[in-house]
Amino acid sequence: MVFVGVDGGATKTLAVSADARGNIIGVGESGPSNYHVVGLDGAVRNINDSVKQSLAPVKMEVADVVTLGLAGMDTRHDFEVFEREAVNRILGRKVFVRHDAEIALVGATRGEPGVIVIAGTGSVAGARNRRGEYARCGGWGYVVGDEGSAYFLGREALRAVLWAYDGRGEQTVLTEKVMEALGISSPDEIVRKVYVEKMSVHEIARLAPLVTEAAKSGDKVASSIVREAARHLALHVIALVKKLGMEGEQPIKVATVGGVFRAGEVIIKPFKSFLEKRYSVEIVEPEFPPAIGALLLSYMLSGIEVSEEIVENIRRSYPKHRLYA
Amino acid sequence: MVFVGVDGGATKTLAVSADARGNIIGVGESGPSNYHVVGLDGAVRNINDSVKQSLAPVKMEVADVVTLGLAGMDTRHDFEVFEREAVNRILGRKVFVRHDAEIALVGATRGEPGVIVIAGTGSVAGARNRRGEYARCGGWGYVVGDEGSAYFLGREALRAVLWAYDGRGEQTVLTEKVMEALGISSPDEIVRKVYVEKMSVHEIARLAPLVTEAAKSGDKVASSIVREAARHLALHVIALVKKLGMEGEQPIKVATVGGVFRAGEVIIKPFKSFLEKRYSVEIVEPEFPPAIGALLLSYMLSGIEVSEEIVENIRRSYPKHRLYA
Incomplete structure (x- = not known):
């Protein structure tokens, strides 16, 4: 065979x-x-x-x-x-x-029940319970989904820079970092980059490390974006645990995959802490x-x-x- | 002359x-x-x-x-x-x-100081103070701006339907309304509509009345989207009042323009109430x-x-x- x-x-x-x-x-x-x-x-x-x-x-x-x-x-x-x-x-x-996402999950936990959260350019989560039932959550793309993804982080960074500029948001080091990354001299030129030069989803996602770096350095606005991403990623898990009735399978194995998680503790810590308010979880590296x-x-x-x-x-x-x- | x-x-x-x-x-x-x-x-x-x-x-x-x-x-x-x-x-x-937005404001208040909030397919706000100084807020387009616009309402409706479907959100009458409007039989087909058939910004914005109608009928999810839109529109005003130092010009004339406001009290009431926590305002119809x-x-x-x-x-x-x- x-x-x-x-x-x-x-x-x-x-x-x-x-x-x-x-x-x-x-x-x-x-x-x-x-x-x-x-x-x-x-x-x-x-x-x-x-x-x-x-x-x-x-x-x-x-x-x-x-x-x-x-x-x-x-x-x-x-x-x-x-x-x-x-x-x-x-x-x-x-x-x-x-x-x-299901094969990624099975590979990550080598077939054991658990949840996988993939946060690369986009985001999606999948879970399999003890009975082998599978469900997914998220992964609805950059227009109506992908919360917590690198695209999400990048887009929120652009938004935060514009908000600081037009007076809706606090000042942030993201302004300088984003302007440098985009080669622009005023925040409002983001508009030209996004709509006239048509920045791609990947180009926006590529700004994500600026946000996690700024959060690590203590920038409040960046920290709040990263926490929001972590919260969204945790919400994927919570929905799946509920949907598949996995509350009885604690500790729940949660495999984290993708570039966003590679930022390390700055995202994993709030992600884990959102989950630990509800469940005993074990964050695992994919096997x-x-x-x-x-x-x-x-x-x-x-x-x-x-x-x-x-x-x-x-x-x-x-x-x-x-x-x- | x-x-x-x-x-x-x-x-x-x-x-x-x-x-x-x-x-x-x-x-x-x-x-x-x-x-x-x-x-x-x-x-x-x-x-x-x-x-x-x-x-x-x-x-x-x-x-x-x-x-x-x-x-x-x-x-x-x-x-x-x-x-x-x-x-x-x-x-x-x-x-x-x-x-x-500046000429719209001057037309709306026939030249008197005030703020205009335009919430059509997109959203933007502008203000002129007593000294004739002008500033704008928002209007950064559908990717990184336009909070509180018809596009915002429509996109959040699509998101809410997908969230109810994948277990992240509460059930809502928007599911049925959106599926009917898009001619689809399952919420996940939104993905096909948005990315494969490439729904335009205008088509997404056209879903806004479903949200305001659902909010009027008491749907919790829709109400929360509309309240969030109202909060965003109010944040535009707050930023401008601060930026132009208009606190001393109370009551502040706020002109509301665009299709979103035509939904009536369902949006205007929370919008006004967010503002009234801070200022005395007078909501005016454009002259x-x-x-x-x-x-x-x-x-x-x-x-x-x-x-x-x-x-x-x-x-x-x-x-x-x-x-x-």
Whole structure:
């Protein structure tokens, strides 16, 4: 039996194949498989390409079980479309389709129940309870979601600079930092940067470190933005714990992933403290990357317990395949 | 002496000419004069076109004083560019360039000191104190500003529906109302509407009446969004009163303009109550439209007092010219 896990993102797709005991056979890498980005045919092609590469060492064409963790599977409609028009073309006898946050969670906690909060350019959270039920929260994009993300931090920084300028907000070191970063000489030129030069979501998100740095240096306005981000990220967790009835599973494992959390204690401390008002939580560093999470799900969804042996075999064998390359 | 006021917007330009005593000579209408939309040459052409039309009844080519209230004059840079490259081509011996909220304010209070809050698709506020000093607040656009606008209300409604759906927020009648308005069958399809079908700022702003209606019917979530909008609009006023030192000018005239305020008491009551915690205020309906505000500024900036006679003459003579047509 060969099991495959696929981490399909908006820029690339990673596949990892293993035998029933966690010994990794091969890995594969190809282009994007977010079907909103490359279409259904493009997604199928890139997924199969990465799966084939991962199977090459054993000269197989089709895996027994494939679990796809796909970016862009944001609505029920996305799942319906993908299941109806793409799944039967994937090179697996049995194929499972999952939200990308779910495979990230399973990788992070190596299959144990818990919550994952991903705060990169955007933000989203996912949780699995003891019964294997999954739910997501957030991830609704930069216009109507992504609270607590790097984009959120960057946008609030721009707003804070304008508020200090027009008299609605307190003075902040962000004014100087943001003006320097954008190469402008007056706060109101933010308007030109944002609307005329059309600053992208990524460019705005790239301002996030200025905010966390300013917060570390004691700037009140920046601190309050970072605390607000932390509160939003905690609200994602609280909603999921409630939705999945995980109150009885304390301490709750909470895996934190993404650039925003890499700012360290300045965000993690308030995040944790919001949660600790309600639950006993354990903040964990992710153990495995999302593709391994998808592989673990392939076992779990086939009724195979993720034993210590499997975990040890993966730990031992996956770095050789340069999955992070 | 002929005085002209010009209201130059992103979709059209209105000009109104009058003699020194407020007797309106003529009006003119032409295309956009926001230079970000039509360029400097386009703006000059449309402004002059409308000015010429307004002067046609007296067969003049050049007015004595022209005051332009222009949309898109958001930064110091905008004023510098316009003053340097466009002003000398305008058909007036003396030309003043002003932010469009300033002419709206002067029209609304017929030249008296006060504050104007404009909450349409976007939001912005402007104030003039007793000494004729002007300042603006807000109006930084839908990405980093426009708090309390119709866009703000619409976007918060979408957010509230998604929050109720993913467990972060309370249930609300907005879910049903928004789904019906967007023609979708599940809240998560908002994501498709916003990002795949790329709902415009105007389309999002068009959801605002659903929020004010839901608030009127007692929906808690909608009420809290509307109160938050009212708080933001009040914060604009507070910043301006502080900035211009208008505390000594109480009661402060506050003119409310734009579609959001047309929702009535549901927004005006909390707006007023936020302000009344600090000042004695008088909420006023605008007396004159912005083009007349620009005309009044032409008098004021020429050292002519806006007398009762001038106001009476304008009142009597401008409706004949169908300025609102």
